Amino acid sequence: MNDMRPAERAVTTKDIKFECRNCDVYYGDTHAIKDVSVDVEDKTVTAFIGPSGCGKSTFLRCLNRMNDTIDIARVEGTYLLDGEDIYDKRVDPVQLRAKVGMVFQKPNPFPKSIYDNVAYGPRIHGLAKNKSQLDEIVEKSLRRAAIWEEVKDRLAAPGTGLSGGQQQRLCIARAVATEPEVLLMDEPCSALDPIATSQVEELIDELRENYSVVIVTHSMQQAARVSQKTAFFHLGSLVEFGQTGQIFTNPKDPRTESYITGRIG
């Protein structure tokens, strides 16, 4: 678990999925995100690291407009998904969230069966024409989340009855079932044990083939293991953003260096 060697890096530059410019977020009077600009590449894992309260989760929630549900939050700046402004008046946040899926810090399966958990998204978006198609989507999503073998015999059992790691993978299956283009993960492993964590990390690496993944994590090892790009946040500002290898081996900013060597945070 102490493997600090950066994962093998993709050298080719990819299309930019999310282009965020001069982003500010206010919670009431608190200025939570200060002038952040980040580009998220397609088919890449981007990690947001930083000490608690630095705004990395807040920024993540801006990317699928989950902050809309908080009355006092005010979001400014430009957020372009494939060149389209997601905060445009014409954009329906519900449609956006179908494209930009999210996995939360705490596993939060619906108190329904495993099958219904995964089938819920496809059902409300009308992705399946009939039962067999829906069955196919459920199986494919559970397979992608590497949980199919464990639950295939008890799809009717409640999702809340699974173990923590299984629940989180179920949530990932639920998120990928709607065929999103971007997957946002807010500290997906913070409630998991090391074995479940490594399973989820493997999964993230596989998901990279199809999706652009943005992951918020407290664990620098995790960022180093799974991501290609890393952004370091501190006190609401983006301090440094670059290739994960470069951030961990040769940080440009002294604050980044202090953080990854454990002196601040």
Next chain:
Amino acid sequence: MTDATAPLPSSSHRAGSSSLMEYDAGTRRRNNAERRFRAYGLAAVAFGMFFLAVLAVSIIRSGTPAFTRTVVQVDFAMTQQQFDEAEKSLLKTKVYSGLFISALTAELQERGLDSTFDEAAIERLLGKVGGTIREYYKANPAKLGEPVSFSLATSSRVDGYLNGRVKRDTLQDSRFLMASDLDLVDRLEEAGIIHAEFNWPFLTGGDSGVDNPGGAGIGVSVVGSFFMMLVVLVLSLPIGVAASIYLEEFAPQNWFTDLIEINISNLAAVPSIVFGILGLAVFIQFMHLPQSAPLVGGLVLTLMTLPTIIISTRASLKSVPPSIRDAALGVGASKMQAVFHHVLPLAMPGILTGTIIGLAQALGETAPLLLIGMVGFVARGYPGGFLEGFVEPNSAMPAQIYTWAARADAAFYDKAWGGIIVLLLFLLTMNIVAIILRRRFERRW
């Protein structure tokens, strides 16, 4: 890491160290406080149980006489000619009871009962029999001329004598009952002409006049209460739940919604009679809805129940973890889908609990009914049909009980207690239905 190798301070050097085997003063005080608190709690529970037991025993003891009645059983035949004559006379019921009395007298003479009696004494023993006989023959004219066995209620005092309320040594002679009549009652009971039976008319019948406690029944007002509860349920549940969902999930937080919230909390504490006068002013005087109708009663009780339902529904919506909402929104559900597919089913058991509390409150409410004319009203008959049930004048169980309790004849006192038993059984049935429903929702986790 250097202090790891430093020698540990030995226990003899630590000041004030004491053995774990001895309680120090603080521990003893804490344990005593806890023991006292448990004793208080136990005492409070025991106190409550005691009064509950007293209540149950006294209700059952005072209420059971209402479920038995004393009847006079006589075979009786009436000819077409007698019927026609009776229908022509001025005091019709008097003629019928006169015929009944002579039939009874004839039977007594035939049996050769060794007791002095006259027709006036027999009349004193009987309740309002004339009306019952008349109604029977009007409904079954084919039975005229045939012998029919009638079981007719005795007067309330004879009833009271047989179940112990009226005592021979304290009875004062009056035009209602003489002490000497009691001998006759004893004889008749020995002969099997007077006997006690289960009081079905009490469960199925309507109210009677103030002078006829034997004919009083709660059935009609049970129907009245049923229609009222139907109105309350159909209106307050959807309105209350919709209002709570809007306030809890959709409404912005501002001074206006704060004001609404304060108002709702205060409305829950408004005395129910205020809702009664509001109902009188709005529904009857302004909207000209019929007086004494279960529809109006239901509307008034809906106003009273709404705050209860809204408050409990909001509390149960609030208790649904926000992670469920996030999860639903995260897979691209709209806010409404998130609420109706996930939040509402989870809040359902709590909503049902609040609803049943509100309905139970409404079922037992008397004061608002006072003002819309459902108290003191003598509801003799059932409504003509389902829709008429809402608009035809009727009473409600608590109003009926209140009316009986206010009447002079002591026999109505028994009826009031009996009515309370029926009211409690109705409430129990409602609660059981709610519990079953709640179980079914809970099983869906």
